[in-house]
Each structure stands twice: as C-alpha cells, then as structure tokens.
Amino acid sequence: MAEKIIFPEKEQKLKSFYLLSSPESYLIEEQLAGLKENFSSQAGNFNWINLSDSSQDFWQELNRAVFAVSMMAGRKFVLVDCDRLFQEKTRYDDRLAGLLEQEPQEVTVIFLVEGSVDGRFKLVKKVKSQGGHFQLKPPKYQQLDKWIREKFQNQGKKVDPKLVQYLEYLFDNKLQALNQEIEKLITLNMEEDYIDFKKSRYILSRGGFLTNQMIFDLLDNWSGSKTTRAIRLYRRLVTRGEEPLMILAMIHRQLRLLLVVKELKEEESLNPGAIARKIEEHSYPVKKCYRQVPHFYFSQLESALENLLEVNRNIVTGRVDSPEQALENYLLRNLTD
Numbered sequence: 001m002a003e004k005i006i007f008p009e010k011e012q013k014l015k016s017f018y019l020l021s022s023p024e025s026y027l028i029e030e031q032l033a034g035l036k037e038n039f040s041s042q043a044g045n046f047n048w049i050n051l052s053d054s055s056q057d058f059w060q061e062l063n064r065a066v067f068a069v070s071m072m073a074g075r076k077f078v079l080v081d082c083d084r085l086f087q088e089k090t091r092y093d094d095r096l097a098g099l100l101e102q103e104p105q106e107v108t109v110i111f112l113v114e115g116s117v118d119g120r121f122k123l124v125k126k127v128k129s130q131g132g133h134f135q136l137k138p139p140k141y142q143q144l145d146k147w148i149r150e151k152f153q154n155q156g157k158k159v160d161p162k163l164v165q166y167l168e169y170l171f172d173n174k175l176q177a178l179n180q181e182i183e184k185l186i187t188l189n190m191e192e193d194y195i196d197f198k199k200s201r202y203i204l205s206r207g208g209f210l211t212n213q214m215i216f217d218l219l220d221n222w223s224g225s226k227t228t229r230a231i232r233l234y235r236r237l238v239t240r241g242e243e244p245l246m247i248l249a250m251i252h253r254q255l256r257l258l259l260v261v262k263e264l265k266e267e268e269s270l271n272p273g274a275i276a277r278k279i280e281e282h283s284y285p286v287k288k289c290y291r292q293v294p295h296f297y298f299s300q301l302e303s304a305l306e307n308l309l310e311v312n313r314n315i316v317t318g319r320v321d322s323p324e325q326a327l328e329n330y331l332l333r334n335l336t337d
Contacts, residue, residue, distance in 0.1 A: 006031060006134050006136075007031070007034075007035050007038075009038050011039070011075055014075070014108050015108065015130075015131040015132055016102075016103050016104055016107060016108060016109065016130070016131060017100055017108075017109050017110075017111075017127050017130055017131030017132075018108070018109070018110045018111070018127070018131050018132045018133070018134070019086060019110075019111045019113065019117070019124065019127040019128070019131070019132070019133040019134070020110055020111065020112050020113070020134050020136070021086070021112075021113035021114075021115065021116065021117045021133075021134070021135050021136070022113075022114065022115075022135065022136035022137070022138075023114070023115055023116060023137075023138065024136070024138045024173070024174070024175050024176070025114050025176060026175035026176040026179060027136040027138065027175065028112055028114065028136065031134075031136070032079065032110075032112075035077070036048065039075070039077075045074030046074050046075055046076075046077065047074060047075070047076045047077065048076075048077050048079065049065045049076060049077065049078045049079065050079050050081070051065060051078060051079070051080045051081070052080070052081045052083070053080060053081065053082050053083055053084055053085045053090070053092070054081075054083045054084070058092070059092055059095065062078070062080065062099075062109075063099075065078045065107075065109075066078060066099070066104050066107050066109060067104060074106070075106045075107065075108065076106060076107045076108070077108050077110065078107065078108070078109045078110070079110050079112060080109065080110065080111045080112060081112050082111050082112060082113045085111060085113075085123065086111060086113050086117045086121060086123050086124055086127075087113065087115065087117060087118075087121075093122065093123055096123060097122065097123060097126050100123075100126050100127055100130045100131070101130065111127065116135075117135070138173035138174075138175055139173060140173055140280070141277075144168055144173050145164055145165075145168060147175075148164050148167055148168065148178065148182065149164060151178075151179065151182045152182065152185075152186065152195065155186045156193070157186055157189070157192070157193065157194070157195055158193060158194045158195070159194075159195045160194070160195060160196050160197040160200075162197040163185075163195060163196070163197040163200055165284060166197065166284075167181060167182070168282060169282050169284045169285070172282070185200055214233055214236065214237055215233075215237065215242075215247060215250045216285075217233055218230050218233040218234055218237070218247075219250065219251060219254045220288065221233065222251075222331055223254070223258065223292055223295075223296075224292065224295075227331065227332065230331055231328065231331055231332065234247065234327070234328060234331055235328075238324050244315065244323040244324050244326070244327045245312070245315060245316075245323065247327060248308065248311065248312055248315070248327055251308060252305070252308055252309075252312075254285075254289075255301055255304055255305050255308065256305070257281070257285060257286070257289050258289050258292065258293055258296065258301055259298070259301045259302070259305070260275075260279055261275055261286060261289040261290055261293055262289075262293035262296065262298065262301070263298075264278065264279075265290060265293060266293075272286050272287045272290045275290070307330065307333070308330065311326055311327060311330045314326060315327075
C-alpha cells in the first residue's frame with residue numbers, strides 16, 4: 001500500500017479527472033496500488049480499465065471506457081498511460097479539452113505521465129481546473145535517507161547507516177531500483193534484525209554494486225596518478241562486459257564534479273557539506289573530490305574533459321576500430337599529464 005494516498009478515500013469525494021505525473025514510475029505505481037487497495041476493500045464493485053494514448057484507436061477506446069454503460073454496478077477507474085498527452089501537442093487535444101468539461105457519472109479518469117509536465121500547457125491547466133493535478137517528486141538527501149531506513153523498518157529491520165549511504169550513492173533516488181535492492185537485502189537477511197554493510201557487500205555486488213565500486217576506484221586511482229592500477233581495473237570492467245561508453249560517462253561525471261568542487265572550494269571557500277547542498281550532490285563523492293582538487297589545475301581538468309569528449313565522438317561516429325582500446329589509450333595519458 002502507498003505510504004501516503006493522495007486520492008480521497010471515499011468514493012463520493014472523487015473527481016472525474018486527475019493528472020498524475022512523476023519522473024519516477026515507482027511513485028505513480030505506489031499511489032495506484034494504494035488507490036486500488038482503498039476502494040477494493042469498500043462495499044460495491046469497482047472496474048479498472050487500462051488504456052494507452054499510443055493505441056491506434058485511443059480516442060474511441062477512451063470514449064467507450066468513459067461513457068459506455070457497464071453491466072456491473074459501481075465506479076469505473078480509467079487509467080491512461082500517456083506517452084504524448086500533456087507533454088506535446090496531439091490531435092486529441094481539442095477533443096480531450098471538451099471531454100474534461102463534462103462530468104461523467106461513476107467514472108474517474110486518471111492520466112499517468114512518467115516524466116514532467118509543463119504547467120503552462122493548455123491541457124494541464126484544464127485538468128487542474130476541472131479535476132486534480134499531482135506532481136510527485138522523489139525524495140532527496142535527508143528525506144531519501146529516511147525513506148530508505150523506513151523501508152527496512154517496515155520489515156522489522158534496522159540498517160547500518162553506512163549501508164544507507166552507499167545505497168543512496170549507488171542508486172540516487174531511483175526508487176524502483178532502490179526498492180528492489182532493499183527487498184533483496186531483507187530477503188537474504190531474513191534471520192537478522194540488523195543488516196550490516198560489511199556482511200551485505202556480497203549481496204550488493206550481485207546487483208551492480210561491485211561494478212560501481214570498481215569504476216569509482218578506477219577514477220580514484222586515475223585522478224591520483226596511479227595509472228597502472230586504473231588500467232588494471234578498467235580491463236577487469238571490460239572483461240566483465242561493461243560498455244566503454246558507460247565507463248566513459250562515469251569518467252565524464254567525475255571530471256565535471258572535480259571542476260565544480262574545485263571552483264566552489266577555491267573561489268567561494270565552501271566546505272564539502274555546503275558544496276554538496278549547493279550542487280544537490282551526495283556528500284560522499286563531493287568529499288572525495290574535495291581532497292583531490294588541490295592536486296590539479298583548472299586547465300588540466302578542462303583539457304581532460306575536452307579530450308574525453310573527443311574520444312566519445314570518435315566512438316559514437318565509428319572512427320575507431322575498438323572503443324575499448326580508444327578509452328584505454330585515453331586513460332594511459334593520465335589526468336596530470
């Protein structure tokens with residue numbers, strides 16, 4: 001069941017139309033699960049109809065779902081997965097605006113958008129005035145830490161604070177991935193009341209933790225002039241099947257972070273915590289970069305970024321025979337060269 005249901009619990013308080021949007025599908029699914037649980041437990045019948053705006057006969061299907069008299073008594077919930085509606089102009093916009101003016105009996109239509117919607121868009125304004133619009137935002141920082149801890153607590157488990165930090169660092173606020181990882185940790189620690197980080201490392205490695213940690217170690221060694229160690233880690237990642245472009249993207253992120261941290265440290269005299277809050281980044285990588293930046297000039301970091309982008313262009317456009325070798329050659333040049 002959803003932790004906080006945004007829909008009214010009583011049928012008579014429901015509106016005919018809602019728009020539910022979020023960059024994280026997990027939050028949408030959580031709200032729908034809570035809605036279904038609330039109304040399925042009440043007396044009477046409730047029909048659930050799923051539609052998609054990408055269907056060839058979408059408009060006919062929507063009208064049929066909204067206006068056709070059901071053989072079963074009770075409210076109908078029409079859930080519309082939107083790939084285009086409310087995000088771009090479509091051939092349905094004017095007709096949908098007209099539909100929103102009506103108040104069909106015993107029907108609640110919920111438009112579902114995975115992503116963001118522009119509040120200035122005509123249809124968004126229309127559904128907001130005629131029904132309800134909810135934008136669900138994933139938790140961040142301390143709220144995300146709390147969300148992770150509560151997921152463990154709901155299953156009667158206490159969790160190592162270091163494990164919470166690493167989960168947040170690895171998955172950020174990708175709630176679906178976080179929830180799956182937490183469920184796995186709980187299942188494999190069924191007999192334990194306290195889930196320890198050290199004992200859980202082998203579990204996390206199966207879900208991608210080891211790969212992420214190896215990439216972080218690679219960047220740490222490479223930026224610290226330990227080129228041989230960095231190359232060894234890089235080759236292990238390639239052997240494990242990691243794509244060069246994914247590794248390249250991680251290096252790009254690290255270089256950008258080093259530049260930003262160096263600027264805020266040296267030009268604004270901010271400490272790691274203040275930097276993390278200002279750039280909305282997890283404190284763990286910021287602290288690592290904070291210790292490293294005195295070893296580099298701005299020109300070195302900027303040059304490394306430019307060279308990396310050139311490697312990326314060469315790989316994407318097929319100018320190199322081996323993407324793996326192209327990125328290795330880049331790493332061999334070392335950040336401080």
